[in-house]
Amino acid sequence: MTSTVYDDRDGQEATGVPMRRIKFTINGDKKVAEVEPRLLLAHLIRQGLSLTGTHMGCDTTNCGACTVLVDGRAVKSCTMLAVQADGHEITTVEGMASASELHPLQEGFKEEHGLQCGFCTPGMMLSAKALLDANPDPTEEDVRWALSGNLCRCTGYQNIVKSVLWAAAKLRAQAPAGEAALADEPAPEPEA
Amino acid sequence: MYPSRFRYEAPQSLDEAIGLLHEAGDDAKVLAGGQSLVPLMKLRFASPELIVDINNIGGLAYHRADADGTLRIGALCRHVDLERSHLLRSSQPTMAGAAPLIADPIVRNRGTLVGSLCHADPQGDWASVVTALGGTVIAQGPSGRRAIAVTDFVTGPFENTLQPDEIAVEAVIPAAQGTRSGGYLKLERRVGDFATVGVAVALETSGGNVARAGIALTGVGGTTIAATAAAAALTGKPLTAESIAEAAELAAQAAQPRTDHRGSAEYKRHMVHTFVTRLLSRGSEPAERAA
Numbered sequence: 100m101t102s103t104v105y106d107d108r109d110g111q112e113a114t115g116v117p118m119r120r121i122k123f124t125i126n127g128d129k130k131v132a133e134v135e136p137r138l139l140l141a142h143l144i145r146q147g148l149s150l151t152g153t154h155m156g157c158d159t160t161n162c163g164a165c166t167v168l169v170d171g172r173a174v175k176s177c178t179m180l181a182v183q184a185d186g187h188e189i190t191t192v193e194g195m196a197s198a199s200e201l202h203p204l205q206e207g208f209k210e211e212h213g214l215q216c217g218f219c220t221p222g223m224m225l226s227a228k229a230l231l232d233a234n235p236d237p238t239e240e241d242v243r244w245a246l247s248g249n250l251c252r253c254t255g256y257q258n259i260v261k262s263v264l265w266a267a268a269k270l271r272a273q274a275p276a277g278e279a280a281l282a283d284e285p286a287p288e289p290e291a
Numbered sequence: 292m293y294p295s296r297f298r299y300e301a302p303q304s305l306d307e308a309i310g311l312l313h314e315a316g317d318d319a320k321v322l323a324g325g326q327s328l329v330p331l332m333k334l335r336f337a338s339p340e341l342i343v344d345i346n347n348i349g350g351l352a353y354h355r356a357d358a359d360g361t362l363r364i365g366a367l368c369r370h371v372d373l374e375r376s377h378l379l380r381s382s383q384p385t386m387a388g389a390a391p392l393i394a395d396p397i398v399r400n401r402g403t404l405v406g407s408l409c410h411a412d413p414q415g416d417w418a419s420v421v422t423a424l425g426g427t428v429i430a431q432g433p434s435g436r437r438a439i440a441v442t443d444f445v446t447g448p449f450e451n452t453l454q455p456d457e458i459a460v461e462a463v464i465p466a467a468q469g470t471r472s473g474g475y476l477k478l479e480r481r482v483g484d485f486a487t488v489g490v491a492v493a494l495e496t497s498g499g500n501v502a503r504a505g506i507a508l509t510g511v512g513g514t515t516i517a518a519t520a521a522a523a524a525l526t527g528k529p530l531t532a533e534s535i536a537e538a539a540e541l542a543a544q545a546a547q548p549r550t551d552h553r554g555s556a557e558y559k560r561h562m563v564h565t566f567v568t569r570l571l572s573r574g575s576e577p578a579e580r581a582a
Contacts, residue, residue: 173400182344
C-alpha cells in the first residue's frame with residue numbers, strides 16, 4: 100500500500116484539501132493512493148510513484164511524450180486526472196522490460212537507432228505497444244498512423260518506424276504457432 | 292501546469308449527476324473525455340468549482356442505429372469507437388470520413404463526439420459533420436429530456452445552450468432520405484493541429500435526385516458555418532458538374548475566413564471551394580485517412 104505526498108503548487112496550506120483515495124494497478128502492481136482531484140495522472144506517475152520514465156513534454160496535449168496505457172489504450176497522462184485512474188490498469192515504459200530482458204520494442208529502438216535524445220521515446224514505445232497488441236502485423240502506413248500523435252524533434256521518424264516494424268517482426272517470430280501475438284499478461288485466475 | 296482546485300464527484304447515474312449540477316449552479320463542469328476541458332483547466336481558462344465526471348455512468352458509451360436508420364451516439368462514445376465503426380463505414384460516409392481526422396490517435400482514445408459538440412470550438416470537426424447531417428443534441432436535466440438542433444445548440448465560440456443543470460447525453464443523426472454519400476476533408480499543418488479549413492458534405496440521393504444536402508465549414512469563421520445556400524443549390528435535382536460548381540462557389544462565399552498563421556483568407560476560401568468540389572465529385576468512395 101502506498102500513500103502519495105506531493106507539493107501544493109499554489110503555496111497554500113494543503114490542509115482541508117479534499118483528498119480522494121484511489122486504487123489502481125500500475126505495471127502489474129496494485130496501489131492505493133491519496134490524491135487531490137486536480138493532480139494529473141502524469142504527476143502521480145512521476146512524483147507519487149517515482150516512475151520518471153514517463154516524460155512531460157509540452158504539457159498541453161500536443162506532443163504525446165507523456166503517453167501511457169490505461170486499460171491497454173494509449174492516453175496522454177498530462178490530460179487525465181489521477182483520480183480517473185481509480186479502478187484502472189496503467190502501463191508505463193517501466194512495465195515493458197523484465198529484469199533481464201528488454202521488450203522487443205526497446206530492442207528495436209536500440210537496433211534501428213530509433214532515438215537520439217530519447218525524450219519522446221517512452222511515449223513512442225507505448226503508442227507502438229498499443230498498436231502491436233491490437234495488430235501484430237502492421238504495415239509501415241499503420242505504424243506511421245498509430246504514431247501520428249507522438250512528436251519527435253530529432254529523428255525525422257524514419258528510424259522510429261523501422262524500430263516498430265523490427266519489433267513487430269520479432270514478436271511475430273516469438274509467437275507460438277497459431278497465435279497472432281504473445282499475450283502480455285497471464286490470463287487472470289479463474290474465480291474460485 | 293495544474294488546474295485550480297476543485298471538488299470532484301464521479302456519480303454512477305445520470306440522475307445523480309444532474310442533481311450535483313443542479314446544486315452547484317453555474318460553477319460546475321461535466322467531464323467526459325477531458326481532451327479539451329482538462330487543457331483549458333490547466334491553462335486556467337476554465338476554473339470550475341465542481342467537476343462532475345460522467346465516466347463511471349454506465350450505458351453512455353454506445354453508438355447504434357435504430358430500425359429506421361436514425362443514428363444515436365452516446366455521451367461516452369469515444370472518437371476511436373467511431374473511427375473503427377463498421378456501422379459508420381457502411382452507412383455514414385461523412386462521419387466515417389471525419390472520425391480518423393479528429394485530433395490525433397491518442398486524443399481519439401479519450402475524447403468524445405458529444406463533448407466536442409458541447410465544447411463548441413469553431414475549429415471543431417464534429418460540429419460541422421453533425422451540422423451537415425442535420426443532427427440534434429439530446430440534453431437531459433431535472434425536468435427531463437429535450438432535443439436541440441445542433442445549429443441552435445452552438446450559440447457562439449465555446450458557447451452552447453445547455454442549462455447549468457443539463458447534460459448532453461446523446462447526439463442524433465436523422466435517418467437518410469435515400470442513399471448517403473459525401474465525406475469530410477480537413478486541411479491541417481500536421482496531425483493533431485486544428486483545421487486550417489474543414490468541409491463536411493452530406494448528400495442523400497433518391498431516384499437520381501439529391502433529396503437532401505448538407506454542407507458545413509470548419510475553421511473559416513467565428514463558429515461552425517452551415518452553407519445552406521450551397522446545399523440548396525444541390526437539392527431536388529441530379530448532381531451535375533454545373534450544380535457542383537454552383538455549390539462550391541456558394542460555399543466559398545459563405546466562408547468568413549481570417550488571415551492568420553495558418554493561411555490567408557483568400558487561400559482558405561479557395562480551399563473551401565476545392566474541398567466542396569472534391570467531395571461532391573467523388574461520389575461515395577470509401578473514406579480516406581487524410582485529406
